[in-house]
Amino acid sequence: MRYVSTRSKAPAKGFSSVLLEGLAQDGGLYTPEEYPQISAKELSLMRTMNYPQLANAVLGKFIDDIHAGDLRELINATYTKENFASDKIVPIKHLEENLYLLDLCQGPTLAFKDMALQFLGRLFEYSLAKSGQSLTILGATSGDTGSSAEYAMRARKGVRVFMLSPLGRMSEFQKKQMYTLQDENIFNIAIKGTFDDCQDIVKAINEDAKFKRQYKIGAVNSINWARIAAQVVYYFWGYFRATNSNDERVMFSVPTGNFGNILAGYVAKQMGLPVEKLILATNENNVLEEFFENGTYRPRVGQEVHATSSPSMDISKASNFERYIFDIVDRNPKRMAELWEGLKSAGFFDLGSEEIEKVRASGFVAGSSTHADRVAMIRSMYEKYRVLVDPHTADGIHTGLKFREKNIPLVCLETAQPAKFAATIRESIGQEPELPKSFKELEKLPERFVSFEPDLEKIKHYIATAV
C-alpha cells in the first residue's frame, strides 16, 4: 500500500514513513493510492469478530510494512477492557427500532479521539524504537485534544509531549484531567493568555526549521492517516451491531469538526461497507453544511468562528476535507492546485456542476444545530430513553433524525461522555451528570504544570532544556 499526497508533488511513501511525517513536504495530506476493498466473503467473516480481531482485519489492509504479528500485538494491547471499560470496547445502545447510539467514548479521556490516539501512542513507540529515533510532540489545546494526546503518549518510550493550554480557561474537569498526569514525558505548559496565544506559539516554533529539526518536533493532529485508519474500524463494528445480514444498509450520523471522524466513515463506504448515507452534523459553525448544500467551501476566519456549547466542533477550517475533495476532483493535480490557490487568495472555492454531481453521489447529507436544539435534544433523550448524551452527540442526533429514513437503521456516533460538559447538562436537565469513578480520584491528585507568559523565546528555552 502506497500513500500519495493530495497536492501530488511529494513522493509516494509507505505507511510507516507517513506515520511520523505529518503533512507531506508539498503541504498536502497523505492518502492511500487506492482504497482497499473488502470482499463479500471477508465481510461475512468480520461479522462475528470481536473488536481487536476486527481492528486487525481492517488495519491490516492499510498497514503492510509492519510485521503482522507485531501489528496484532499492538492492536491487542490497545483495545482492552482495562483501556475501554469493557470487552465490547465500543458498546452499542439500542434506543428503539432502527435507532442506535455507537458509544465511542469509553476510553481513558472519555471522548472518541481515544479510539485512534490510544493506538497511535503504541504505534509511535514501536516505530520509533525500530528506527532508533525519538520524537517531541508539541501541541496547543483548548481542553479535549490535549488530554487525549497526553493519555495516549504517557509513559511511551521515545516520545515527549509539550502541551500548551490557556491558564484558567479550561473546565475544572479538563484541567484536572491534564494537569494531574505525573508521567515524566508529559509537560503541561499553562499559558497566561488565550487558546489563540497557545496556537500562535506552536505555529511559530513549527516555522523555525532549525529548532524543529534539532528537537525533533512533531504533532499528533487529526491529519495523521493512522488516526483515520483506526477510526474506520468502528464503522464496520457499528454496521454489524445494527444489522442482521450484510444485505442491509445503514446510515451513520456524525458530529463533525475537522472532518476526521466522518472521513473514516467515507473510507469505510469506499471499501465496500453497505452505507446508505453519511449524515454530517455541525453546530453554529456550519461551513460544511453550506458546502454540501451548494458546493461552496468558505472557511471562517477569526471572529467568524463562534464559541459554542459543542466546543470540539468549533473549527474554522476542516483539515481532513482536503482528502475528500481530492477524490471529488478525480485526484487531478491541476484542479487541486486551482482550488487551493483560490482558497488562499479569495478565501473560498466553488465546485463546478460535474463535481457537485460527484458530491451528491458520494452519499453525504448535512445539517446544523443551535444551542437551543442541543439542549432540547439532551432533554428529550433523557426523558424518552433515560440516556444522557453530551452536547456533540446531541448535535449528531438532531441532524440524524432530520434525515432518518424508514426501515434503515440509523447509527448515531456518541463522541464524548456527558460528564465532560457539566454546564450544558445542568442547563438541559437540571441536574449534574455523574462523574465516572476514575475521575473522582483525580480531584485528590496534585497538579503538575509550569506556567509562562505567551513569550516565544522563554518557551523555546524551556523545551530546549527539558528535552
Ligand SMILES: *Cc1c(COP(=O)(O)O)cnc(C)c1O
Ligand atoms: C473532536 C471531536 C469532534 C469532531 O471530530 P472531527 O474528527 O474533528 O470531525 C466531535 N465531538 C467530540 C466530542 C470531539 O472531541
